[in-house]
Amino acid sequence: MQAFEYASPTTLKEALSLLGERWGEVDVLAGGTDLLSLMKDYVHTPKRVVNIKGIAELGGIRRTPAGLRIGATVTLDELLASPVVRTEYPSLWTAADGVRSPQIRNMGTVGGDLCQRPRCWYFRLGYGLLAQKDGTSLVVNGENKYHAIFGGGPAYFVSASSLGPALVALGAKVRLASASGARELSVEEFFVIPKSDAEREIALRPNEILTEILVPPATGVRNATYEVRHKEALDWPLATASVTLRMKGATVESARVVMGHVAPIPWVAREAERLLAGKTITEEVAEQAGKAAVAGARPLSQNGYKVRLAQVAVKRALLAAARGKA
Amino acid sequence: MKRSKDPESQAQPKGLSRRGFIRGVGLSGGAVGLLHPEGEAAPAPAVLGPGPVPITLLVNGKPHKLEVEPRVTLLDALRDRLDLTGAKRVCDRGTCGACTVILGGKAVYACSVLAIDAQGKPIQTVEGINAGGRLHPVASAFVNQDALQCGFCTPGFVMAAKAFLDRNPNPTLEQVRKGLGGNLCRCGTYVGIRQAVLEAAKQMRGGARNV
Incomplete structure (x- = not known):
């Protein structure tokens, strides 16, 4: 790890005054479960690290008229302990519970989950987000078992965020603060597919801190997440689906269907959403929606298996949501 | 990049000596000024390092003063500075659990915590769990159940199991599986480890049967 200077401010204002204008100068530290690894591998070599865990206003889960406000430094463990999250946002709860290491849940934060860097092994080895060498993709011609089946080219990594797909499906927003003010973005807009190595996979700017997540009220909606995993213990899922269904009686008024770990961003399955509108969720409808969700998949040489997994994840998430309470 | 010129004295870690402070300043290229008297213009937040910074770690009930660069992890501080080598450095990337310690009552990966960030909370390592010359029930259950082969992961498992049982005193096998x-x-000794945790739970509850 390269040496860095360190600050642990107690107010957001102080923290913002310590940030840099360009990526690479300053990194924000919360749980540290990703940042320390990135620094040890010299993927990140910040001159300064700003610890934001001492900033009280960035913590806490609170119900507001606009929905649930989750502070950026709330740990996954705290999120799981919230009765509101458990009963009203099972989709989010299941996604957090899918982080199967108690140690990571004790340390890792909600903001950190959204801001963590891709797990693509080429990225972690220093080849950048596009993972190119001499202008050609190392992913396409190399080991791509866990890479993208949607949205690929030129970037093929998959978004590592566990909560992203559920938050996109729930229509959540993030609040990003800088010294000159704050802005809100939908979580869907927060994730971006980079077109060059100079870009980032999230819309956060180097002089900003993600301060909170705002999840709209869950009244009248059913939501669920289903993960397909290679193993039960600590590892990322192979494919996931998070769904939110706005119901009118037994009929789906509108649906949000978002797949995880299949694209550089949480991947919205618009074909499946269109198919579900006006339908009642049955085994057959869920099966059709799963098929529609993966119809546009473009797998690489080693990850064709993910197409089927994503299809099944969508189907099972829909059935789980339909079983839940509205 | 902006650098702080006026560190606020109260934002400094406890045990900061003038000498250590100035040494840190020297190595960081003179970025940090002298302590600021109260009542003057709003001080900028303290920026420490990148040279050694005095810190205090509360390990197994005792405060330890040491000087570390901000980049030093809790794991390396424990092993290399305090000679507490129970927590093991294996993956060093927050993936394997061999470095597990209990920080502020919760199991964490010591490899993924900065030592400077571990101040102010009690840190418990595998060296600190035995009392009165007797093995902690979790450790003795590992022995009884032969819950190890090479043993390198064992201290991490013992600490993860202790933290788990502190929160779940009467777990089912399924909860143990998930909790670890x-x-x-x-070596794949999971079956023995889960049995050891169930046995330890029974011991810690005073011998009551696990349902």
């Missing part, structure tokens, strides 16, 4: 999801054993 953050630790790997490459």
